[in-house]
Amino acid sequence: MARILVIDDERATRDLLIGLLGRSGHGVTAVPSVVDGIAHASGHPLDLVITDMFMPEQDGFDAMKQFRQRFPGVAI
Numbered sequence: 001m002a003r004i005l006v007i008d009d010e011r012a013t014r015d016l017l018i019g020l021l022g023r024s025g026h027g028v029t030a031v032p033s034v035v036d037g038i039a040h041a042s043g044h045p046l047d048l049v050i051t052d053m054f055m056p057e058q059d060g061f062d063a064m065k066q067f068r069q070r071f072p073g074v075a076i
Contacts, residue, residue, distance in 0.1 A: 003045060006030040007037040007063055008052040017050065034058040034066065041071055048075045 004026050006017045014030035021028045029044070031037050035058070037049065049067055053060035064076050 001025040001027065002047040003027045004029070004048045004050060005037055005040060005046050006050045007032075007034060007055075007060075008050075009033065009055040010052070013052065034063045037063060038066055038070065041067070041074070046071065046074045051076065 001024070004021055006014055006021075006028060008014050008017070008030065009032050011032075014032070018028045018030050029040055031040055033055065034051075037051070041049075049063070051060040051063040067074055067076055
């Protein structure tokens with residue numbers, strides 16, 4: 001199954017997605033910020049990033065831009 005990274009500043013949303021995607025057999029990691037997501041992706045192969053679009057420090061658009069530059073093979 002897919003290796004998925006969830007980036008969302010709200011714990012409840014992260015927990016919900018971990019549960020839903022995990023029950024489907026995917027490997028899911030969830031982090032609260034874009035910075036944490038980039039750090040995780042630097043050491044772990046990913047297939048997909050799911051990101052919140054509205055976060056306080058860096059938003060989903062920042063996440064998409066950085067992931068496309070650093071990890072072009074990862075779907076967002």
